[in-house]
Amino acid sequence: MLQFMSQSLAPTSIQSGLQRYRLFAWLTLTNLLCLLLASSLGDLKGLAKVDLIDLLGEGSSLLIILMVLTLVLSARPSGRVTQLIFIGGLLLTASMSLDVLDEFFAYPEELRLMSWLESLPMPLGFVVIGLAAINWFRESQIIQRQLQLREHHLREHNWLDPLTLLYTRPYFQVALQRELALAELQRHPLCLVELNIVGFARLNHQYGAARGDLILRELADLLLLFSRPQDTVCRDNNDRFMLILPHFNTTAAQRWLDTTLPHLHRELNKSLPLLKVQLAAKVIPQAAAAKLSVTNEYCHGMARS
Numbered sequence: 001m002l003q004f005m006s007q008s009l010a011p012t013s014i015q016s017g018l019q020r021y022r023l024f025a026w027l028t029l030t031n032l033l034c035l036l037l038a039s040s041l042g043d044l045k046g047l048a049k050v051d052l053i054d055l056l057g058e059g060s061s062l063l064i065i066l067m068v069l070t071l072v073l074s075a076r077p078s079g080r081v082t083q084l085i086f087i088g089g090l091l092l093t094a095s096m097s098l099d100v101l102d103e104f105f106a107y108p109e110e111l112r113l114m115s116w117l118e119s120l121p122m123p124l125g126f127v128v129i130g131l132a133a134i135n136w137f138r139e140s141q142i143i144q145r146q147l148q149l150r151e152h153h154l155r156e157h158n159w160l161d162p163l164t165l166l167y168t169r170p171y172f173q174v175a176l177q178r179e180l181a182l183a184e185l186q187r188h189p190l191c192l193v194e195l196n197i198v199g200f201a202r203l204n205h206q207y208g209a210a211r212g213d214l215i216l217r218e219l220a221d222l223l224l225l226f227s228r229p230q231d232t233v234c235r236d237n238n239d240r241f242m243l244i245l246p247h248f249n250t251t252a253a254q255r256w257l258d259t260t261l262p263h264l265h266r267e268l269n270k271s272l273p274l275l276k277v278q279l280a281a282k283v284i285p286q287a288a289a290a291k292l293s294v295t296n297e298y299c300h301g302m303a304r305s
């Protein structure tokens with residue numbers, strides 16, 4: 001479960017950054033459009049005509065809704081529910097922004113457009129947010145069920161490595177069989193990547209087991225960071241890690257490895273200078289992965305290059 005959580009956390013923080021940026025851009029654009037519309041279709045009222053109580057009520061409601069939207073959308077991963085909240089929020093904001101602006105601008109009596117624009121987006125926004133709430137409720141029920149299932153599995157089996165919090169070899173075996181079956185059913189490719197630390201025994205001996213543990217933990221975190229949410233990252237044995245990469249054929253997996261390996265080296269040696277950690281890695285094609293799963297050769301260490 002911890003791996004599941006950390007796998008979803010790394011991309012989420014990037015996503016929420018992008019989401020916040022996108023939200024700010026859209027909110028600014030919506031409010032600017034409202035201002036442009038109000039100023040081009042209406043006449044500026046004198047300050048004396050501004051109803052301060054109305055302005056206070058409408059202005060603070062707009063600010064509160066903006067704050068709530070920013071908080072909710074920053075905390076959520078991207079997806080259908082987030083998109084609905086986003087659209088509903090924009091509609092509410094447009095209505096409320098025009099409501100605030102009509103304290104400053106007077107529109108001609110015959111112009112119905114502004115009153116429609118003020119009134120219509122609001123109920124529409126509430127409907128969309130209502131839909132988001134229904135989907136959110138369903139989503140949280142599914143997540144709850146998934147978490148209970150995972151917790152049950154993790155309590156039942158020895159599937160988590162206590163040092164790195166990655167999945168262990170027994171889980172790797174189960175996951176590999178499942179992923180191979182899925183790949184066959186959905187006719188998509190799959191590859192494995194095997195990765196180990198060169199001369200780990202020497203590093204352990206030279207710098208001590210505590211430093212060795214630190215290298216393993218750092219590497220595990222980096223592998224989670226550089227893998228996709230659908231990948232399975234396991235610590236197979238000692239200093240050997242296995243990754244199951246669905247939807248990657250050998251070329252794609254090799255390309256991923258070629259770009260990721262320099263990053264892993266750089267990040268590892270940045271956080272653990274002096275140790276000069278070197279990694280060795282290779283791609284295991286689908287056919288060989290299937291053999292590993294069927295014959296269980298891997299469990300006996302025969303898959304080593």
Ligand SMILES: Nc1nc2c(ncn2[C@@H]2O[C@H](COP(=O)(O)OP(=O)(O)OP(=O)(O)O)[C@@H](O)[C@H]2O)c(=O)[nH]1
Pocket residue numbers: 163196197198199200201202204208209210211212213216238239
């Ligand atoms: N610090 C630490 N060391 C471990 C742990 N588990 C295994 N080891 C050590 O990892 C080392 C693995 O040795 P080898 O399999 O020979 O690996 P290596 O030295 O990298 O050899 P090559 O893979 O051939 O480069 C052994 O010295 C183990 O004691 C662990 O959890 N923490």
